[in-house]
Amino acid sequence: MQGIEIKSLLLGDEPLSFLLEVLLRSVIMFCFILTALRTSGKRGIKQLSIFELVIIIGLGSAAGDPMFYKDVGIIPAVIVFIVVVGLYRAVTWLSGKYLPFEQLIEGKPIYLIRNGKFSIEDFDKEDLSQDEFFAELRITNVEHLGQVRNAIIETSGAISLLYYEDKDVKPGLPLYPDLYLKKSVEIYHPGLHACAYCGNTEEVNEPKTCSVCKRKEWVLAIKTLRRT
Ligand SMILES: [Zn+2]
Structure with a gap:
């Protein structure tokens, strides 16, 4: 050997x-x-x-x-x-x-959020998971979707954001896990909710489907202002 x-x-x-x-x-x-x-x-x-x-x-x-x-x-x-x-x-x-x-050659920038609305179709086309997108938003101190006016994914994969001014911030889907993970089909506190999938906000008092994406999970919307 x-x-x-x-x-x-x-x-x-x-x-x-x-x-x-x-x-x-x-x-x-x-x-x-x-x-x-x-x-x-x-x-x-x-x-x-x-x-x-x-x-x-x-x-x-x-x-x-x-x-x-x-x-x-x-x-x-x-x-x-x-x-x-x-x-x-x-x-x-x-x-x-x-x-x-x-x-x-490079692809083109795509709107993920336009005028405060999540563009689900464009979002689905991008190879970006909702988790990753929320993480990107949290890194720039975004606490909920109601703070974001426009979000664009650049060809490099970077995400560019424009925020609402404090006076224009709307109630939106919370992005931090403590609140987001309380999403549920059951409604425990009637009031303004955000769809856990598309971020659409509606008055929700009993279980119902989202009028935008037809899904059924909701999270209580929050309306905190952005701190930089
Ligand atoms: Zn929805």
Whole structure:
């Protein structure tokens, strides 16, 4: 029986001197990646659109492999970089010129809440769960849906919000679990309720279906003001 060979585990099939080459290769590729990303015209990366993710995946292997694979040369990787960054710049330029092209590549911003109304159809089309959306709202100190005038999901996946001024805040669906999870079909305290699914508010005195989404679970609406 043959034990694990420590040398091949640590070094692979390469001689010790290859480590020096890896060092050199890594420095060259590092400089090259930095130059390529700086010339891409992008300032920083907060959230990637799908298109940008494709670029990153495309560059990833081209950037890393030449660092430590002896039989991968640096020039092919450089060509990959020039082509991908060139395409990125071309597509970005075209997107800036032609809106339909931009929407094709990046998608378009979608209203999740418009004038205080939840747009369920658009919401269902997005790959965003209600939980995630509520969490996003809570992070920006939104306590209930009646505080939000407009919410848009951007192509990057970020959510932009416009709030009602204090005097215009309406009673709405509470977003914090302590209150939200009290949602029920039974009505214990007659009064203004918010539909647990679509946020529609109605006077509810006995069990009934939501006039907007036809679901049956309600939460007592609250009307607190937003604290920043
Ligand atoms: Zn509803």
